[in-house]
């Protein structure tokens with residue numbers, strides 16, 4: 056019953072994109088996000104698109120799965136698009152009806168902002184689709200390590216994230232099972248008005264919360280039974296080391312960033 | 323009317339890298355009033371199969387006909403199907419959610435849109451059917467013992483008064499006494515004329531209760547027949563990761579020692595009578 060949740064779902068693989076060190080991937084994603092905000096015209100977006108297509112092809116992911124990650128936020132994108140289209144200021148009026156005024160500038164601006172959102176989502180989806188959640192939190196812990204100096208609980212935070220991520224599929228599976236069990240007793244989750252639907256969620260949410268708390272409890276006990284005591288003095292089984300592919304990827308991104316900056320300077 | 327499955331296949335998450343084929347070209351027929359058991363190794367598709375019987379999974383390939391209702395037809399009312407076919411999931415106690423046992427058992431009848439007094443009557447009947455005292459009605463289902471919770475959950479399905487009852491591993495995780503109690507309840511419901519489909523990992527339970535056994539292996543229906551037929555093919559069962567009932571194993575051991583008891587024996591009572599007959603005939607080791 057729950058099928059198409061792609062946002063944040065990892066697709067295992069062994070492509071060069073998959074093999075890039077998670078720390079490097081986080082850095083590259085940060086660079087990519089900077090780049091999306093730096094871009095000032097559609098030629099710049101062309102550059103971003105080329106980069107994104109290149110990485111996607113290299114990763115062996117189907118384009119379909121990339122696009123599917125847009126689905127959950129399609130409404131937000133459309134909303135910002137129309138908001139900008141109606142309310143951004145401009146001179147050359149294309150369409151006017153009562154208080155609704157669409158100008159050439161507002162249309163351009165709206166399309167530009169919507170595309171920015173699309174590129175942001177696609178780029179970060181590529182990160183989560185090609186990096187296992189464990190590797191991702193591992194990388195994050197390393198990247199955030201300097202924050203330890205100001206007593207920020209980096210290890211605890213990343214452990215919490217790891218556990219949360221680990222349990223998403225489990226909880227989804229559980230949700231599916233409870234939904235089916237209640238449907239077998241005639242529960243109806245899909246029809247009725249908003250209030251009826253909210254009420255119909257109770258038979259789903261109560262067992263789900265109970266089982267989530269039970270799992271949390273069991274996990275805590277299991278961790279303590281194996282002497283878990285936080286990050287202090289903890290060694291790692293997998294030590295991250297930068298490889299040639301990491302430096303190559305960094306080079307590629309830096310080159311693109313430089314090219315875009317240079318192009319904007321020259322124009 | 324019977325359950326008829328023809329050429330049923332099912333793939334989970336088709337078109338993704340996680341796609342898993344859970345059923346492949348399964349055809350079977352379960353007659354009215356029959357006690358059918360579905361056995362098979364973990365992951366062989368038993369749960370997937372039985373979830374097709376009440377429309378929780380709509381057949382994507384092949385057909386399922388239950389009490390004359392065609393489940394692959396999108397116009398078929400799922401509510402009607404679920405009224406006639408009750409499905410008790412693995413660990414059904416995890417679906418309890420109401421404040422009181424009464425409300426939880428009444429959830430199904432309420433969804434059927436029955437009037438209040440009818441719901442109350444059905445709740446009482448269901449409680450009696452699972453042999454729980456009426457004092458429990460006002461208790462919270464979360465305060466009960468594991469075995470009691472399971473019975474309340476099963477009662478919640480019985481309260482819909484289905485003519486076909488499907489139970490997915492109803493005794494998993496219960497102590498021997500709890501198992502016996504649940505099994506004898508199931509047997510009682512069968513005697514009253516209900517069709518029972520039970521998924522089970524216990525060969526002993528199956529051999530004792532079932533009239534017909536369906537053996538699943540890697541998404542296919544590998545064998546079907548009476549318990550005597552199925553349990554007289556031990557090599558195939560073992561190769562599918564299954565076991566034999568204790569009585570069938572005993573028969574094999576006795577055969578090795580020279581007590582040639584007839585093949586297909588799978589119940590302890592049968593061993594007893596066969597041994598008696600063997601000695602009366604004057605056979606010796």
Ligand SMILES: Nc1ncnc2c1ncn2[C@@H]1O[C@H](COP(=O)(O)OP(=O)(O)OP(=O)(O)O)[C@@H](O)[C@H]1O
Pocket residue numbers: 231334335342343344362363364365366367368369370371
């Ligand atoms: N919701 C699901 N999504 C994806 N794959 C699934 C799902 N449910 C089951 N499967 C897969 O389908 C196959 C059959 O599963 P099923 O639950 O029907 O097996 P089973 O015979 O009931 O096993 P068990 O004895 O462990 O309950 C398995 O390989 C399983 O991994």
Ligand SMILES: [Mg+2]
Pocket residue numbers: 368369370412490
């Ligand atoms: Mg199962």
